[in-house]
Amino acid sequence: MADKKIRDFYTTRRKILKGMLGAAGAGALGCMLVPFGTIKAPSGKKGRQKIAKGDRLVYAVGPNAGKEIKVSDLAINKGTLAFPKGKEEHNNLILLFRAKESEFQKPTKINYTVDGFCAYSAICTHMGCTVEWYPEKQFSFDFPHLFCPCHQSVFDVFHGAKVLAGPAPRPLPQLPLMISGGVIAAAGDFDGPIGPQPGGK
Amino acid sequence: MVYEWLNERLDLDRFKKKYLTKVFPVHSTYFFGEIALFSFVILILTGIYLLFSYTPSSRLVEVGGKKLPAAYHSILLINSQPLGVIIRYVHHWAAHIMIAALILHMIRVYFSGTFKKPREINWLVGMVLFTLAILAGFTGYSLPFDVLSVVATGIGYEIANSIPYIGPAIAKFVFAGQFPSPGSVPRLYMYHVVLLPLLLMVTIGLHMLVMVKQKHSQPYQNKDIAKSGKILGIPLYPQQLSLMMFVFFFTLSVLFFLASFLPVHNVEYFGPPTLQTPMVKPDWYLLWIYGIIKLIPGNWVIPLGSSASISPEVIGGILLPGVIMTIIALVPFMYKEKEPLNYWEPASLRPIGTSAGVAFIIMFIALSVTGYQAELNIPITVCRVYTIALPIIAFFITYFIIRKKREV
Numbered sequence: 001m002a003d004k005k006i007r008d009f010y011t012t013r014r015k016i017l018k019g020m021l022g023a024a025g026a027g028a029l030g031c032m033l034v035p036f037g038t039i040k041a042p043s044g045k046k047g048r049q050k051i052a053k054g055d056r057l058v059y060a061v062g063p064n065a066g067k068e069i070k071v072s073d074l075a076i077n078k079g080t081l082a083f084p085k086g087k088e089e090h091n092n093l094i095l096l097f098r099a100k101e102s103e104f105q106k107p108t109k110i111n112y113t114v115d116g117f118c119a120y121s122a123i124c125t126h127m128g129c130t131v132e133w134y135p136e137k138q139f140s141f142d143f144p145h146l147f148c149p150c151h152q153s154v155f156d157v158f159h160g161a162k163v164l165a166g167p168a169p170r171p172l173p174q175l176p177l178m179i180s181g182g183v184i185a186a187a188g189d190f191d192g193p194i195g196p197q198p199g200g201k
Numbered sequence: 202m203v204y205e206w207l208n209e210r211l212d213l214d215r216f217k218k219k220y221l222t223k224v225f226p227v228h229s230t231y232f233f234g235e236i237a238l239f240s241f242v243i244l245i246l247t248g249i250y251l252l253f254s255y256t257p258s259s260r261l262v263e264v265g266g267k268k269l270p271a272a273y274h275s276i277l278l279i280n281s282q283p284l285g286v287i288i289r290y291v292h293h294w295a296a297h298i299m300i301a302a303l304i305l306h307m308i309r310v311y312f313s314g315t316f317k318k319p320r321e322i323n324w325l326v327g328m329v330l331f332t333l334a335i336l337a338g339f340t341g342y343s344l345p346f347d348v349l350s351v352v353a354t355g356i357g358y359e360i361a362n363s364i365p366y367i368g369p370a371i372a373k374f375v376f377a378g379q380f381p382s383p384g385s386v387p388r389l390y391m392y393h394v395v396l397l398p399l400l401l402m403v404t405i406g407l408h409m410l411v412m413v414k415q416k417h418s419q420p421y422q423n424k425d426i427a428k429s430g431k432i433l434g435i436p437l438y439p440q441q442l443s444l445m446m447f448v449f450f451f452t453l454s455v456l457f458f459l460a461s462f463l464p465v466h467n468v469e470y471f472g473p474p475t476l477q478t479p480m481v482k483p484d485w486y487l488l489w490i491y492g493i494i495k496l497i498p499g500n501w502v503i504p505l506g507s508s509a510s511i512s513p514e515v516i517g518g519i520l521l522p523g524v525i526m527t528i529i530a531l532v533p534f535m536y537k538e539k540e541p542l543n544y545w546e547p548a549s550l551r552p553i554g555t556s557a558g559v560a561f562i563i564m565f566i567a568l569s570v571t572g573y574q575a576e577l578n579i580p581i582t583v584c585r586v587y588t589i590a591l592p593i594i595a596f597f598i599t600y601f602i603i604r605k606k607r608e609v
């Protein structure tokens with residue numbers, strides 16, 4: 001009888017000790033994890049400044065980078081990457097090209113094009129790679145198109161950058177253009193959200 | 202002399218008797234695991250060399266009138282050291298060889314049935330190891346910070362970012378802000394040189410510990426020769442050790458050979474990050490996920506209320522690879538064994554398992570070929586059909602071959 005009492009006494013003490021050890025361990029682990037939750041990420045290339053009417057376009061790459069794009073610079077079938085002047089943020093990257101004005105069909109916004117010039121966001125809506133201008137045949141596409149090198153999405157430039165092939169979920173947003181003083185300028189902001197949307201929105 | 206002195210104090214004789222006589226069964230496929238292990242050792246040694254000169258920063262530095270990211274510039278400096286470029290290529294090649302050896306090692310374990318009781322633990326530990334090795338490869342790829350690094354890592358960021366609800370928070374936490382933020386390279390560097398190597402070392406240690414405790418499985422021919430419960434093989438010292446040293450030096454020399462003749466990740470050729478995106482393909486061991494991403498139609502969206510949805514990127518980049526890896530991890534639990542299995546089991550005794558194994562291998566190959574679908578000019582619908590059809594065909598062919606053999 002007395003034996004059992006003593007045993008019970010010690011096993012309860014042991015249980016309490018184990019419980020306390022568990023609590024202390026959990027507390028210590030929590031204390032070590034909490035600091036990680038408080039880490040603040042430095043801000044990167046987040047948002048972008050909206051493109052406004054009259055923002056002139058400049059070359060984004062190549063030897064002329066930063067120079068304004070004159071109407072006479074681009075012959076038919078030529079294309080280039082461009083930025084709105086003064087707003088050279090990654091998400092403002094534009095793909096500007098020139099084709100015959102008569103080739104543009106709906107859902108391209110024809111009033112967004114001018115003199116055969118047309119511009120789309122250059123940021124692929126799939127995972128944000130930069131699309132390229134292919135005026136000629138590539139793979140099985142034998143007409144001018146925009147092509148994303150990452151997962152080979154193909155966009156139909158004459159039909160509002162509709163997705164012809166590849167995994168891109170949405171067409172590229174279009175940028176309204178105008179000509180001011182012989183150079184190409186934007187006539188407003190893109191007509192849709194740029195690039196992939198976080199959280200699968 | 203020295204031995205005597207140490208032995209008197211540390212009782213080395215006991216250690217010698219207990220461990221150096223540990224018996225290793227002999228079979229050429231046992232070397233896959235060892236090659237993986239030795240590649241890891243070589244990765245650490247060459248990695249330490251690279252750490253002496255590498256700068257983990259994407260800040261632009263002015264070099265001869267050009268602005269280059271500091272990390273990229275430091276790789277150029279490594280390349281200009283007399284042996285720098287060779288050590289870099291050995292490091293990169295060792296990463297490939299390690300992952301290839303891990304895959305062969307897994308295939309051997311799978312088809313010899315030794316994942317069964319009592320070795321389920323080591324199958325799971327092995328899956329963790331494999332995942333860590335792939336993460337190490339992914340983070341290492343980002344470090345040179347050339348145009349390929351930035352595109353590939355950016356895609357990783359976007360896949361994480363597209364997870365519904367929690368994705369943006371996870372992506373910002375893992376990549377220290379929106380990639381490439383000033384914090385991204387230091388963060389990826391920390392994963393690559395501290396966190397992942399540490400985790401890998403702990404996991405490898407666990408893998409070895411469990412293996413030593415459970416003893417090796419052995420080829421089934423040994424069953425007839427050795428008494429049950431005994432291992433037929435060679436002792437660790439000196440026979441096994443000399444074999445291992447041979448494998449180590451052989452791996453090292455093959456790596457130097459590859460590094461000398463087949464440059465990998467030539468940063469001078471790719472160039473620093475630009476606004477344009479080059480034609481990128483992930484490393485071969487991620488090509489199957491790339492294939493899945495290409496196969497999933499852009500309109501496969503699972504809506505989740507008004508503010509979020511499961512996008513095709515999440516289905517192709519996370520959900521399906523996750524399901525495939527989980528199925529592989531759960532393999533040992535699909536069998537109910539009463540007796541522990543200590544000898545290899547002929548693959549034909551598990552007709553369904555073996556056929557499914559062949560089907561999975563065919564599926565991985567088919568998905569990887571799909572990665573080159575545009576270059577090979579195969580319509581994507583054809584890819585969708587063969588990715589589903591070929592594994593099924595492979596399953597039935599294997600199954601019927603096994604049945605035929607058993608009838609004979």
Ligand code: HEM
Nearest residue numbers: 244245248249251252255293296337338341344345398466
């Ligand atoms: C499983 C282990 C590892 C894998 C799979 C791996 C893989 C890679 C890869 C693919 C690169 C890119 C190399 C290039 O082409 O430039 C790289 C770079 C690098 N790794 Fe590792 N690595 C591993 C372990 C380590 C360890 C343990 C260290 C250091 C102790 C290390 C240090 C570095 C450094 C400093 C770089 C940047 C230099 C460079 O890119 O050449 N790595 N790693």
Ligand code: FES
Nearest residue numbers: 124126127148151
């Ligand atoms: S990022 Fe353009 S197709 Fe994937």
